[in-house]
Amino acid sequence: xxxxxxxxxxxxxxxxxxxxxxxxxxxxxxxxxxxxxxxxxxxxxxxxxxxxxxxxxxxxxxxxxxxxxxxxxxxxxxxxxxxxxxxxxxxxxxxxxxxxxxxxxxxxxxxxxxxxxxxxxxxxxxxxxxxxxxxxxx
Numbered sequence: 001x002x003x004x005x006x007x008x009x010x011x012x013x014x015x016x017x018x019x020x021x022x023x024x025x026x027x028x029x030x031x032x033x034x035x036x037x038x039x040x041x042x043x044x045x046x047x048x049x050x051x052x053x054x055x056x057x058x059x060x061x062x063x064x065x066x067x068x069x070x071x072x073x074x075x076x077x078x079x080x081x082x083x084x085x086x087x088x089x090x091x092x093x094x095x096x097x098x099x100x101x102x103x104x105x106x107x108x109x110x111x112x113x114x115x116x117x118x119x120x121x122x123x124x125x126x127x128x129x130x131x132x133x134x135x136x137x138x
Contacts, residue, residue, distance in 0.1 A: 034063030034113075045126070053125040053133060059083060059113035067110045067137040072127035074109075076101040081119025086110045108137050 031037055040054040050072070056079070057065070067086075076085075077100050084094045085101055088108040095101055103109050113119040127133060 032063065032065055034060035035065055040122075044129070049129050051127055051129050053127060055123045055125070057111075057121050057123055059111070059119045059121075061113055061116050061118065064112035065110060067108050069106050069108055069135050069137060070103070070125055070127065070133060071131040071135075072105045072125055074103040075124040075126075076103070077122045077124075079120040079122055081113060081117055082115050083111050083119045083121060084114050 036058040038056040038058070040056055042051060042053045044051050059065070059081070076095075078095045078097050080097050082094055082096045084092055085103075086092045086109060087101075087103060093101070094114065111121070125133060
């Protein structure tokens, strides 16, 4: 292999590691104790500048994902257990497996597992590309 190709391969590898580190850091900062987020897929949409992003979120018993917002819509499907959602301007609601929730862009909301077993949701986001997927609210 020529020196050019070796340098190119090394530069690509370093870039990939740096990008992976940034993605891991972003996920780690937004992941409270007892919460496990698994990225499932991310794809560009036919609407320019937008993407769809799906994540499985697992909540240990008693785990809470505090108040936060997203720059786009969030569509939730509860996979197992029961989760209580607090959405700004609405009374709290508890959803069980098979139930759904829609959260408009920019709406402050939180979720918690009030049960004694693991609870999980499938979260689908419709986002503007280049914006952070999640912003924590104090």
